[in-house]
Amino acid sequence: PPVVAPATAVTAGAVAGAALSDAIDAGLARREAALAAAAAEARRLAHNGQRRPPPVAVEVVGVEPVNVRLTAYPPAVQIQIAGRTLSAGQTIALKPGSYRVTLTLPGCPDCPDNDETLVVTAADDGEDKNFTFRYTPATLTFRCPEGGYVVDAKGKRYACNSSHKVDVNSARPERMVFSLFTAEGTLVRDRSIVVKQNDDIPLMF
Missing domain, CATH: 2.60.40 (Immunoglobulin-like)
Known part of the structure; x- marks a missing residue:
């Protein structure tokens, strides 16, 4: 005949399973509370200008x-x-x-x-x-004829006569090439410039 587990054993197993589930739920709840507290502290420090x-x-x-x-x-x-x-x-x-x-x-x-x-x-x-690692971007202001646009070596496009954040890839100064195009897409000229992180440079075309 099939062996039937005693009711007390089944009950004990169910209680143990419920206790484990409760422990995991409690751990997850503490994790969420800690994350929320850390986020609130980060916002408070940022508001006060602290690290x-x-x-x-x-x-x-x-x-x-x-x-x-x-x-x-x-x-x-x-x-x-x-x-x-x-x-x-x-x-x-x-x-x-x-x-x-x-x-x-x-x-x-x-x-x-x-x-x-x-x-x-x-x-x-x-x-x-x-x-x-993310370096501090440089700020470049492209001075060029209205309606034109500038393109970097990676194909990213920038509007003329406005300032743009430009990513740098090294702690050392690096040479970048930018190309000026007319509104119709005709290449006008290229400009080469040395840029380092946190620079603020006006670039004339």
Whole structure:
């Protein structure tokens, strides 16, 4: 005859399952509350002109950590996460959750830290998480005939006689080429200029 589990065993299993579910729900609720508190604190500090607090982690309780490899460009970037400072390419064990990440570029005093958010899930075990350091854009004002437009080497288009934020890709000055076109799309001339982060340059065509 089939074996029937005693009612007490079934009840105990159900109680244990409910307790585990309640614990996970409580952990998720604490995670959401911590995220909301961190966001509110960041808004308060930003309003007061202060820097963000050190990186913090919000983890989901009751789950095992996973190994993720943190990569960054340029490779010299240092990564601060969960109270640790890592070099690009290192692996760290993190529980699934949301983490604040700070990217620092040593040797570049003019490069402000980058703040990022990393979300880790159980499916990320053994995966790479990639970050790219963002340099402070330059501001270029293109002085050219009304109706014309300027195009950079990547094909991005800028209106004449207005200021634009232009991404830079290095802490060092870099040469950029911009091309002036008429409203009808005829190439007028090219201009080459050396740009570094946070520059404010009027460019005459």
